[in-house]
Amino acid sequence: MKKHMIYLAALGCITALTACADSSQNVTLPDGKLDKCTLRFSWWGGDDRHEATLAAIKLWEEQHPDITITPEYGGWDGWTEKVSSQISGGTAPDVMQVNYDWLVSLSPDGNGFYDLGLLSDRLDLSGFDEEVLSFGRMNDKLNAVTVSVSGRGLFYNSESYRKFGASYPETWDDLFALGKTMGEKGCYPLDLDIQSGGTAWYLAVVYVQQHTGREFVSMEGELGFTEDDLKMALDFYKKLEDSRVIRTVKERIDEDGSAALYQSPEFISGNVAGALEWGSSVGKYEMVLPAGVLEAGPLLSDADGNTDGWMIKPSVLYAVSKETKYPDEAAAFMDFMLSDPECAKILGTTRGIPVSRRAEEALEAAGLLRGLARDNDEMLSALDVVTISPYMELPRIKEICNSAIEKVSYGKADSSQAAKELYTSAEEYLRKVRK
């Protein structure tokens, strides 16, 4: 009897769990009407993005008094975890700003988000290139729409550079030389981190891609770098530290704790005078320095002027929850955020240069297509860029790469050992997630 009870309880648990997963298939279909409702909209970002988005929501509510928007926003750290748990718990916001890799991790079969192909009556995608739309497709289902395409660029504190009589580097050799001009005198020309952003690994990947022509991870999730390439990346990073171009991992943690670079007193005071950041997110760095002090610098090339290897990706995308009870309303709001000319003027370039033609034209006409995001965008447009694989953005891959850099920085492993471990771990993990 007791044994039967245990079996029954176990069966109950598994049935309930299966039921949880099954409930995801019950999608509310659009009915063509805009009903009175409250939608939840979530995004991450810095203060500039928060303020602009709240103002855009205000405009939406003035235009649509029946559809109220409840905003949910915060910084990037911990945001993936928050939204993942909401999605798996069936409590995701109706409309979400999503990151590129979430499509792979949260919707590998295309069923993790609402199929936006069903919402074409409310969501006008005529102003989007097919290539841009393809970033949001999983298993032939349109899961998300790209807001902007962006890449990381180099941004410098012009006052600090001027103080040392230094000019912005154009080649990798110029960058290393700045260690002597600035780093050895107590002002670091650049900063790279191994936090969630992982700028250290990003720049190392650019360097290796430029020198080898191979991509770190392919769009299909295959590791493109060889073990030697990974060693080259780690050696490059270590050389940056040794040349005093950047702070060591230890110096960085000692000085900043767990704070992000734009919150670091060293960056705000100009002792750290450079950042590698997405054009779509550079506003938060700009805000903490006096107006006009932060400037975009050239994307680095080798001595022969080869500028390959720099990367772009959809910086952010919008998706609708598959659990939403208001697909029409969510689609209408998403369309507003993506393409409404007035909304575009309010949002400016806080999420990068919009890829929606309607939004871009509105910004152009209003003279708002300027600033660091635009400068960075133009520099990247002039290059033969690599589209980042969503697999490169997966948190586990970032953690594996960051961990290798940390070991090399702390001297716990030489670059050969660390590259070997990195290669094995990354290969194993990518094989697992490709299944």
Next chain:
Amino acid sequence: MKKRNYRNPVGVGKYTGLLLITPFIIGFAVFTLYPFAASFALGLTDFDGIRQPRFIGTENFTDMLSSSDFRNAAAVTLKYTFILVPLKLAVSLLAAVLLNAGIRGIGVYRTIFYVPSILGSNLAIVIMWQFLFTSGGLADQLLGLAGLPSVSWYGTGSGAMLIIVLLRLWEFGSAMILFLNALRDIPGEYYDAAKVDGCGRINSFFRITLPLLGRVTFLNLVLQVIAAMQEFSAPYMITGGGPMKGTYTIGMLIYDEMFRYHNAGYANAVSWAFFMLVTGIVLVLFAVTRRRREEFI
């Protein structure tokens, strides 16, 4: 003598008691028992939090045993517990003894000492800790005033561990309250008699106070060990588990596997292993202190 009948004011019935505790039973079943059992079931699957779980037997458990991350997290958690718990018991006992020494305005001091326990490890505390322990921070300045060299708090595993320990040590209020209540139950006559016999204060503490606090010390020990083993928020917010995973506790490992890496099956398996580990440690504590505890009764 006539036998009196007492009537149950809420109405006597065979199932009245059961009915009254039903809300708790339902809450316990839904929010504790079910997740507990479901967690074990999930630990036997490859659930990623999104797709249908697939039964994979004990694979998660075998993976866990061969994982260097798990071994490191277990070692960090145990090290943290062994450093923090004795320190916290000593500090809370010392504070309780001081507060029990007939100081005026004891209520005010008790509140002041308890405030850090309420604050926990929230964002404001994280900022304060950063202000204190980043290089050139207040801790370094104080060391400098004392002529001591500055310390790499965040940048080394031991330094980072120490700042997490200090945060939790600062929150000694609840352990102190338990000690304080127990101290007040010790009859003053014992001390008077000891004084007459020529026993000094320190001797009284070791021969009267400490033995009579045996049971509450054990209670505090068990509670603090369980709390320390479950540590998550302090390293998560202050050190991010670094450097070199020097403060990466099992709590952080479970969180990362569950929410960052979408490895829910594995996270649940680790949770169960962790539960067994904590239970094992508590049972060992009960076993090794049994004789002493029986003496106190």
